[in-house]
Amino acid sequence: MAAPQSRYRASIQARPVAPPIRGQRPDDASRRKAAGRRRRFAVVVVIPVLLMLGSVYLHTVSAKLTGRAASLEERLAQTQAKGERLEVRVAELSRAHRIRPLASEKLGMKDPGGGDLEVYDVDREDGTRYGGEKEGGKPR
DSSP: OOOOOOOOOOSSOOOOOOOOOTTOOTTHHHHHHHHHHHHHHIIIIIHHHHHHHHHHHHHHHHHHHHHHHHHHHHHHHHHHHHHHHHHHHHHHHTOHHHHHHHHHHHSOOOOOOGGGOOOOOOBOTTSOBTTOOOSSSOOO
């Protein structure tokens, strides 16, 4: 015959295990808690850091564009000043008291006199020729 065997008894009583909910494993609750912690971490830490870095980047780009705009405005002012100086120079060089001596000396030109001019046709503003009336009737 076989000898009777003694049974092991734990000193601490174990709690009964709740039956798993249908479609879930027992470790799903801890996964949900971890996902919630990650979401809170993202909302509290990651999103503000990304917003701060984006703000710093935008300020850097804005500063570069402001500097470039200032340099372009400076170049525009210099170019306008140069244009004004050139206009003054053109006005000085195209005056009659400067051109007439050059034209007579270098090109052999002379000022026209009364005998050099010939009038081919004279019309007044109202369309009459030689100051007379139009042909064909009464003036309007």
